[in-house]
Amino acid sequence: MQMLLTLRLIHIFSAAFLVGAGIFNYFLLRPALRLIPPAHAVVVAQRVGTIFTYLGWTALVLLFLRGLSRLYMLGALNILTDPEL
């Protein structure tokens, strides 16, 4: 049960980071970058983009692994190959 709870927390935290960071990046940071000269906007966008690439992929991999391990622990891994799914 504790293991499932930990996996659930990792899943929710990864999803929250992906969703929230995506919203922040698109709706808040992107319009703000238009207010400064392109040369400096590029520096910010490049740096943020690089870190976000690593963190975003980490979150995506964690989401996948957590989902798989949860199905495995519940003994329901075979449903992924079941056509009735």
Added chain:
Amino acid sequence: MLTLLLILRLIHIIAAATLVGSVIFNYFLLRPTLKLIPPAHAVVIAQRVGSLFTYTGWTALILLFLSGLLRVYYTGRLWLLVSFDLYAHAPGRALALMLLFWLLTVASSTYMTFALRPKLMKKLAVSSNPTLADVEKRRQDQMTSSARLDRFQLINLITSTLALVAGASIAMGGFF
């Protein structure tokens, strides 16, 4: 009724994800990056993003409160919030913990929005014919306010993340 509860749950989850993801992005990604560009331009970005985030952050906090309250109301458990029975079981204790951390987030956001930010904005305004001493004092004041704002952003990050963790544990029976 089930559809309404589902919609409220979705609003609750999206609001929580927006809040937590945004504070993490702001604190760990944007804040260090702004040190790479000249302060004059960093201030423009920080001001604009800060203003927009004030709206989205408060919208998320209010939506979290309303959707959470309505969910408890529609499931007929509103009385639990004002009863000691809430603390008798682990999920109830996790709910109380989530409410506590939400309240702390609201308190720190209130201080940032209504006390710190206006103070910082006032210090960002340039007076006419400033002397060198005025400019230096203004810069020092800005640094102090900015450092305090950073500390409160970190507090917001910790409290909102803990609220998310406590809330996510409710469906699994809480922690303790």
